[in-house]
Amino acid sequence: MTRLTLALDVMGGDFGPRITIPALSLALEKNPMLSVIAFGNEVESLPYIHKLPLEQQQRIQFKHTAKSIDAHLPFMQALRQSKGSSIRLTIESVAEGKAQGCVSGGNTGLLMGLAKQLIELLPNIDRPALTSLIPTLNGKSTVMLDLGANVEADSKLLMQFAEMGNIFAQIMLEQVYPRIALLNIGTEENKGTIHLRESHQQLKLLQHLNYQGFIEGDKLLNHLTDVIVCDGFSGNIALKTLEGAAKNLLSFFKKTSEESHLCRQAKRYLLQLIFYRYYRKLQQINPDRHNGATLLGLSSVVVKSHGGANINAFYYAIQYAISQIENEIPAKISQGLNGKY
Amino acid sequence: MTRLTLALDVMGGDFGPRITIPALSLALEKNPMLSVIAFGNEVESLPYIHKLPLEQQQRIQFKHTAKSIDAHLPFMQALRQSKGSSIRLTIESVAEGKAQGCVSGGNTGLLMGLAKQLIELLPNIDRPALTSLIPTLNGKSTVMLDLGANVEADSKLLMQFAEMGNIFAQIMLEQVYPRIALLNIGTEENKGTIHLRESHQQLKLLQHLNYQGFIEGDKLLNHLTDVIVCDGFSGNIALKTLEGAAKNLLSFFKKTSEESHLCRQAKRYLLQLIFYRYYRKLQQINPDRHNGATLLGLSSVVVKSHGGANINAFYYAIQYAISQIENEIPAKISQGLNGKY
Incomplete structure (x- = not known):
């Protein structure tokens, strides 16, 4: 495994940091070359992060935001309110190339909408x-x-x-x-x-x-x-x-x-x-x-975890994203499609 | 209950007359004013019909045809072969006004195709x-x-x-x-x-x-x-x-x-x-x-029974058709839609 950076929306999902951070810890333990940029509310997140082994804490770059979007908010409303939210910052960090992929358990419509807007499509793909x-x-x-x-x-x-x-x-x-x-x-x-x-x-x-x-x-x-x-x-x-x-x-x-x-x-x-x-x-x-849906056709890996995921299931969503990054799914899709349609 | 004539494809379904005729008998017993025009192969059908009470036999007008269409035949092939088949004769007798409705357990695509071709649409309906x-x-x-x-x-x-x-x-x-x-x-x-x-x-x-x-x-x-x-x-x-x-x-x-x-x-x-x-x-x-799908929007009642129906289930499909005829579903739909679209 080579060095790999994942962006994580720790507020996404029904349970937030209580689930996402222990899941992240499992992933950090399993993947020694993994670093994570984590977006979330520090009051809710840091108590969980501070419980992790120091070595793991050092591989987490935590970015505070007070804002998170309700998973059940209608898309247009969610989109309007999204600026500065954990889910949008997560996608933005991927779009800016700071991370090779991301995982969120947040609002599906919003995640898809933001990813389509912000992350580049692969050259031979019209829609993800x-x-x-x-x-x-x-x-x-x-x-x-x-x-x-x-x-x-x-x-x-x-x-x-x-x-x-x-x-x-x-x-x-x-x-x-x-x-x-x-x-x-x-x-x-x-x-x-x-x-x-x-x-x-x-x-x-x-x-x-x-x-x-x-x-x-x-x-x-x-x-x-x-x-x-x-x-x-x-x-x-x-x-x-x-x-x-x-x-x-x-x-x-x-x-x-x-x-x-x-x-x-x-x-x-x-x-x-x-x-x-x-x-x-x-x-x-x-x-x-089986936890995790991928938005295929983008130049980076975007994985949506189910909102109700428990620690193990969210851990599997992270592993699923890592596996797609390691296997260079976006690049291989791009090559496979090269000029065909 | 007023006098009522139903057309029946006795060959339709996975089991043919062995299921359809005992089911028909239950319906005749339940509905004293019901008459039936039954289309099927006489060699296969008559032994079952002759077992029925004489009073019931007198209310069945049996029409022999040697031809029946396999339920799993592709639509175009089934349509080409359909002339003179029990399913087509059943639909034709409704189209010609000899029966107020029909029931078949045969090929769904063919039944829909023939009904759309042969039975008049209600005045205010574009498609059934x-x-x-x-x-x-x-x-x-x-x-x-x-x-x-x-x-x-x-x-x-x-x-x-x-x-x-x-x-x-x-x-x-x-x-x-x-x-x-x-x-x-x-x-x-x-x-x-x-x-x-x-x-x-x-x-x-x-x-x-x-x-x-x-x-x-x-x-x-x-x-x-x-x-x-x-x-x-x-x-x-x-x-x-x-x-x-x-x-x-x-x-x-x-x-x-x-x-x-x-x-x-x-x-x-x-x-x-x-x-x-x-x-x-x-x-x-x-x-x-729950046995029976109806093609709504036609001027007569057309009910498709499931092919695997047993005697009781096929009986319910017949009752379902009778109930729609008695309730004048086609006429009520026509009135309800009158000039609206």
Whole structure:
């Protein structure tokens, strides 16, 4: 590991420094070459930082700001109020090249909006895509993008998403020739929007992509593909529907202590599916790598942690960002796309 | 109940006459004024019909056809082969006014395609919408449309869907002032496509509609609204994602006989969610009213039963069609929309 600087919004998320700083400590312990620029309120943050080993404290450059933005504030209002806030300062430090990437558990819309505004796009990319790993039933993951950064996507954009997803899956899932599919409402050639049909025809011709065709919403969890490409509207609808179903079904299990093995297994998977977002009693669940959405297509790594993340989950979001920086995801995407679209 | 004639595709669905004719028998028993025109292969169908009470046999006008279309055939191929098939003859008999409505468990795409081609649209409707009742967690239902009849929908079409959904919920769910929401990727005014934002502004101004604003994918099961309006693409993605999640989660429960009460409750709800589509051991589950999707906006009632329906579920699809005919859903939609858009 070479020297690496990460910007961190310690105020982001439902619990702020109480979660983010212990998580940061785990990351500093794990990665000896990691330095961090941390943005947050000093009154709330310093008590947690002062508890850390001196060696770790020396690798944290703490920047005080009294301002943080409520995660549930509407986007336009959040944007207007964002100047000088921890989330904006975090993004700015990346935009100014002071850090190679950042992590925040704050307002998703605001984080995307600021990142798109302030951080440079990669040369061959028109728009970034919000990208996540979906936990599949066999214990593996599928890369899914876009999950909400773009309401609409023409075929040119969908092709860029496919290329980005392909490179992301190669590196992050260690897949040699990742299977790629387009989310659609049927698997026949004439199904879906004109953009999907155009992309389908183009993708079939590209030898370097392992394109499988269309995939429907009921197959998202079956690991039939390594990458699912969609516009941000349908991707967001699909992901939230999945999370809502999982969250609601968990309510069946919530009350009982008497549990069969199968109930436990179902519950565990449901919790994975909702990415720790809604439930806080998470210590009994193993941390996994499904916390964190990445805004792919920017020249730096931007990772959004779920607001409800616990220490382990937030630590995994930091590790996820570090892994993307070490693997030079932005540069590799840029090379992969070089002049293609 | 006044005299009523229904057209029935007895070959549709995964099991054909073995399921459809006993279901029809239950419906004939329940509705003394019901007559049926049944289309199917006589070799396969007549043994079942001859088992029925003579009084019931006299109310069935059986029309032989050797041809039926595989439910999984691609749409264009199915359409080309459809002439003289049981599903097409069923739709034709409605189009010709010989029956007031029809039920089929056959190929969804083909049923929609034929119905749109052959059955007249209501005067004030531009396109029909595939409409279903989604079972919510509190044991009630939400009307959702469009679920796949139209890949795209501009604001004019979305307004028509809202009006149709409103009338459908008033009658079928017995709601006085049904709450209506638009499916979107956020609840703020500036979210989503231009069509959604336009519809949002228009719906806010209409006093006769109880418009609640946008709803996100994670709230579909929470009965926060009585009607969910969307284009057919995102509606289909949402519904299939829901069904896929339910189907996959059921696999956790499949193997065990040792079950806690909570497991059973979860399982029961999951089965409701997938509308009996995938599981055949259904006798232990109470039939409910969630089998059957309606193509709203046509001058006659067209109900699609799920292909995997058992006798009870198919019986409910027939009852669902009868109830819509008795309640004059098409005429009421037409009156409700009269000259509005």
